[in-house]
Amino acid sequence: MQHVILCLQISLLLSSFSYSMQAQYTSIFSFGDSYTDTGNKVILYGPAAADLWINKPPFGMTFFGHPAGRLSDGRLVIDFIAQALGLPLLPPSLAKDQSFKQGANFAVAGATALKTSTTRPALYPQLAVAGGAVPPPNNISLADELGWFDAMKPALCGSPQACKDYFTKALFVVGELGWNDYGVMVVGGKSVAEAQSYVPQIVATIVAATEKLINDGATAVVVSGISPMGCAPGNLVLLASQDPADYEPDTGCLKGMNELSRDHNAQLSQALTTLGGRYPGARVTYADLYGPVIAFAAAPTRFGFDSALRDCCGGGGGKYNFNLSAACGMPGVAACPNPSAYVNWDGVHLTEAAYHRVADGWLRGPYANPPILDTA
Numbered sequence: 001m002q003h004v005i006l007c008l009q010i011s012l013l014l015s016s017f018s019y020s021m022q023a024q025y026t027s028i029f030s031f032g033d034s035y036t037d038t039g040n041k042v043i044l045y046g047p048a049a050a051d052l053w054i055n056k057p058p059f060g061m062t063f064f065g066h067p068a069g070r071l072s073d074g075r076l077v078i079d080f081i082a083q084a085l086g087l088p089l090l091p092p093s094l095a096k097d098q099s100f101k102q103g104a105n106f107a108v109a110g111a112t113a114l115k116t117s118t119t120r121p122a123l124y125p126q127l128a129v130a131g132g133a134v135p136p137p138n139n140i141s142l143a144d145e146l147g148w149f150d151a152m153k154p155a156l157c158g159s160p161q162a163c164k165d166y167f168t169k170a171l172f173v174v175g176e177l178g179w180n181d182y183g184v185m186v187v188g189g190k191s192v193a194e195a196q197s198y199v200p201q202i203v204a205t206i207v208a209a210t211e212k213l214i215n216d217g218a219t220a221v222v223v224s225g226i227s228p229m230g231c232a233p234g235n236l237v238l239l240a241s242q243d244p245a246d247y248e249p250d251t252g253c254l255k256g257m258n259e260l261s262r263d264h265n266a267q268l269s270q271a272l273t274t275l276g277g278r279y280p281g282a283r284v285t286y287a288d289l290y291g292p293v294i295a296f297a298a299a300p301t302r303f304g305f306d307s308a309l310r311d312c313c314g315g316g317g318g319k320y321n322f323n324l325s326a327a328c329g330m331p332g333v334a335a336c337p338n339p340s341a342y343v344n345w346d347g348v349h350l351t352e353a354a355y356h357r358v359a360d361g362w363l364r365g366p367y368a369n370p371p372i373l374d375t376a
Contacts, residue, residue: 025085025171025220027103028078031145031209032175032224034109034349035289036078039069039092041109044140053329054109058313062339062352071109073312073339074352077224078105078173080359081372085171093148100152103170106145112184113177113202115141142177142209167217171372174210174223176289178202178264183229187238192256196263203267207275214275214282222285222362222372223272225265227293227350230254233311233320234347251297252309258294265290288367292358293350296343303357305343312342312351322347 030036042049049055059067063074069092070076079089082103090105091098098104157163181202185195210221229235230253239254241247248255269286276284300308310319313335315326326333328346336342340353350358361367365374 025087025169027101027166027170028082028085028087028090028173029103029149029167029170030078030090030105030107030173030175031142031149032078032107032173032177033111033180034071034107035179035224035227036076036105036107036173036175037069037071037092037109037111038076038078038090038105038107040094040105040107042067042069043092043094044108053327056329058335059329061335071349072345072352072355073335075355076352077355077359077362078107078175080356081171081173081363084359084363084373093145093152100156104149104152106148107175108140108145110180111140111142111145111177112181113142113205114181114198115143142205146209146212164217167213168219170218170220172213172218172221174206174213174221176224176226177206178226179229182226182260182264183235186257186260187235192260196260199260199264199267203264203271206268207271210272210284211275211279214279214284219281220283220285222287222368223268224287225268225289226261227289228253228258228297229261230257230259231293231297231309232348233309233314233322233344236309236320237316237322237347238324251294253294253297261290283370285368285370285372287362289358291367292361293343293354296354296357300343304340305353306341308343310342311344311347312336312339313346316347320347 034041042052042055045052054071055067057067058073060070061073082089087102090103091100093100093104093106153163157166181198182195185198186192206223210223213221231251235254235257239257241254246255247253248258265288272284272286276282296303296305297308300306310321313328313333314321314323315330315333316323328335339345339351342351343354345351358367363371363373365371
């Protein structure tokens with residue numbers, strides 16, 4: 001009997017906690033790139049979206065059963081956050097005939113932090129030889145996404161004060177940004193050191209966007225760092241080195257690219273701490289994407305994965321299974337039978353299983369401080 005009462009008390013406690021979180025956040029507004037995009041890239045592609053290889057099976061196979069605008073086999077971190085808060089999955093902001101009262105996702109695959117990137121087109125000639133429909137440079141930056149957010153405000157709230165009241169109950173998520181800025185530079189021929197010289201400018205852009213959201217009324221903003229770029233199978237193939245010293249002995253990842261990721265994350269984390277100090281009424285959370293992914297790479301079996309550096313969906317074979325001419329979604333390219341055994345989905349993006357573990361670390365710790373579900 002005591003056992004039954006205890007279970008009932010725990011159930012009631014968890015239920016009340018869930019309701020309190022739903023009451024705390026009534027909507028989510030999200031920004032970012034392909035790690036966060038839930039469909040804007042496909043919408044931007046227009047009538048040709050039916051031929052777009054990221055809009056073909058096996059994308060979406062695990063959760064949705066069909067392509068769902070996400071560059072993964074299923075849900076992304078932002079999806080798990082929405083579900084944990086009792087909110088619907090965020091519709092892409094460019095979707096027609098949608099209600100955005102409970103949130104919108106402004107993220108776009110391929111988006112950069114900086115407004116312009118002179119090296120942006122460099123990667124696309126390599127992709128063009130692959131055949132099929134290739135996502136062109138969309139020149140979408142964080143500034144564009146913020147502009148879409150501003151344009152949506154009149155439909156959400158009628159006045160600046162009404163918006164401040166409305167956004168006080170919203171969770172804002174500034175997803176991973178910077179990967180495309182750095183990645184296109186390096187794959188396009190710049191050295192890691194040259195790309196690294198852009199870190200202060202990129203970090204300042206992300207922090208300025210976060211401050212803008214706070215001034216718009218946001219009181220809870222989660223800002224993501226970037227993942228270890230040297231662990232992505234795509235980079236391990238495109239930036240392969242003959243020198244063993246260029247690889248981390250414990251993970252097999254590329255040292256230089258991971259150093260670039262760590263530098264970005266360290267500067268971003270420090271800048272967000274400073275920003276939070278200027279706005280004591282707002283909770284600014286740095287969400288670590290590097291920590292969990294590097295842990296997966298160092299000891300995949302500890303987290304239930306068989307492979308960390310080989311992608312699940314690709315036609316490259318070999319150690320990493322990545323080939324630009326046989327990318328996921330292209331004709332004849334199949335996914336592995338069990339995506340949940342893999343960390344990486346397509347050479348760049350993660351599987352639903354990996355995103356789920358990352359999301360848990362952001363929601364409950366230890367990869368976000370304070371965790372999203374920490375109401376204290």
